[in-house]
Amino acid sequence: MTAYLITNVSVVGAEPTDLLIRDGVVAAVGSGLTAPDATVVDGTGLVALPGLVDLHTHLREPGREDAETVESGSRAAALGGYTAVCAMANTSPVADTAGVVEQVWRLGREANLVDVQPIGAVTVGLAGEQLAELGAMADSAARVRIFSDDGHCVADPKLMRRALEYVKAFDGIIAQHAEEPRLTEGAQMHEGEVSTRLGLIGWPAVAEEAIIARDVLLAEHVGSRLHVCHVSTAGSVEVLRQAKARGVRVTAEVTPHHLLLTDVKAETYDPVYKVNPPLRTATDVAALRAALADGVIDVIATDHAPHAVEDKECEWAYARPGMLGLETALSIALDVLGPEWDLIAERMSRTPARIAGLTGHGVDPAPGVPANLTLIDPAARRTIEPTELASRSRNTPYARMTLPGRIVATFLRGEPTVLDGKAVK
Numbered sequence: 001m002t003a004y005l006i007t008n009v010s011v012v013g014a015e016p017t018d019l020l021i022r023d024g025v026v027a028a029v030g031s032g033l034t035a036p037d038a039t040v041v042d043g044t045g046l047v048a049l050p051g052l053v054d055l056h057t058h059l060r061e062p063g064r065e066d067a068e069t070v071e072s073g074s075r076a077a078a079l080g081g082y083t084a085v086c087a088m089a090n091t092s093p094v095a096d097t098a099g100v101v102e103q104v105w106r107l108g109r110e111a112n113l114v115d116v117q118p119i120g121a122v123t124v125g126l127a128g129e130q131l132a133e134l135g136a137m138a139d140s141a142a143r144v145r146i147f148s149d150d151g152h153c154v155a156d157p158k159l160m161r162r163a164l165e166y167v168k169a170f171d172g173i174i175a176q177h178a179e180e181p182r183l184t185e186g187a188q189m190h191e192g193e194v195s196t197r198l199g200l201i202g203w204p205a206v207a208e209e210a211i212i213a214r215d216v217l218l219a220e221h222v223g224s225r226l227h228v229c230h231v232s233t234a235g236s237v238e239v240l241r242q243a244k245a246r247g248v249r250v251t252a253e254v255t256p257h258h259l260l261l262t263d264v265k266a267e268t269y270d271p272v273y274k275v276n277p278p279l280r281t282a283t284d285v286a287a288l289r290a291a292l293a294d295g296v297i298d299v300i301a302t303d304h305a306p307h308a309v310e311d312k313e314c315e316w317a318y319a320r321p322g323m324l325g326l327e328t329a330l331s332i333a334l335d336v337l338g339p340e341w342d343l344i345a346e347r348m349s350r351t352p353a354r355i356a357g358l359t360g361h362g363v364d365p366a367p368g369v370p371a372n373l374t375l376i377d378p379a380a381r382r383t384i385e386p387t388e389l390a391s392r393s394r395n396t397p398y399a400r401m402t403l404p405g406r407i408v409a410t411f412l413r414g415e416p417t418v419l420d421g422k423a424v425k
């Protein structure tokens with residue numbers, strides 16, 4: 001294994017120092033380190049963070065390898081500064097058996113660009129009728145701990161209760177896509193002034209808030225862990241705030257796009273802005289930012305949702321919901337939060353690693369810890385060109401926008417996956 005000496009780098013915003021990486025771990029931290037055998041990476045002006053961890057990635061394999069594969073999504077993740085991603089279960093076939101989650105896990109190991117931790121489906125085929133083999137997935141080589149029907153809500157309260165009870169035995173988590181389906185039939189965008197003006201059927205905030213309110217009560221009742229995917233409304237934040245104050249075991253994520261973009265984007269009728277849950281109002285964006293800062297929202301998760309051109313570049317009503325996120329998340333976080341490195345490390349690495357139980361991830365560089373880290377140039381600005389992304393899909397809402405920050409290098413267990421801003425393999 002090659003050793004790497006990263007010189008003059010700011011670790012999570014602290015005074016510059018040197019980092020020596022050897023045999024997969026951070027071997028030493030301090031000024032004036034020397035290591036004649038090491039490859040030197042000049043860290044001047046760069047910030048080192050623990051490798052980012054994404055709780056919500058759609059890798060599309062098996063089934064839609066035209067939109068993304070485990071390998072292409074892993075490369076996109078590494079280029080975005082990630083060292084671990086949790087792969088959502090809405091593949092084809094659905095990841096609702098030990099066989100499928102093991103397949104995804106094995107493909108992740110083979111690509112070896114990030115650690116891919118599969119999420120298992122809660123219900124068979126995401127159909128919301130019958131619990132999937134949660135125990136078999138937990139006992140499989142993939143050691144699944146998070147279960148989600150993401151893309152669909154576990155709408156049946158009895159099934160949701162059973163799922164929460166079942167995973168309690170191994171301290172598992174149910175990650176809910178909070179959307180009361182009866183309130184969102186035919187919905188195309190956020191229900192509000194813009195949808196009224198455009199004549200599009202609305203997805204009301206209450207469809208999300210009602211499910212979160214129900215689920216925090218269920219989680220409290222059975223004493224299980226609940227995670228709420230892609231929180232998008234100010235009202236949801238208030239429900240979560242109250243639940244957390246009561247000690248309910250609930251965590252929540254927000255996406256970069258819900259921290260930056262609003263429903264006004266739908267006025268373009270460009271389906272790149274169609275996403276589930278939909279882009280909301282400026283008031284919601286402000287509430288989500290405040291909740292991220294005060295901890296009511298625990299993590300930024302990308303909801304990286306690649307879609308093939310034919311599924312996205314069509315009439316708004318026919319387009320699939322979802323947008324890319326892995327390669328731009330850190331830049332959006334930097335844009336929204338500013339250079340608050342400790343907060344960024346907390347929300348994008350330490351806390352998601354802790355929630356997912358990914359040992360060796362989300363740990364600040366220090367002697368002896370696994371060398372899972374990323375180097376960022378905060379002064380750089382880059383213009384997003386969709387054709388230059390590593391994802392197989394092109395559906396980024398940030399095309400031709402100039403964003404702050406650039407990932408210079410990412411290390412997975414001491415080996416670079418990204419160097420000089422380029423994927424190593």
Ligand SMILES: NC(=O)N[C@@H](CC(=O)O)C(=O)O
Nearest residue numbers: 058150151275276305321322
């Ligand atoms: N977030 C999205 O807009 N899309 C997700 C699933 C979903 O949550 O609808 C996808 O898998 O494409």
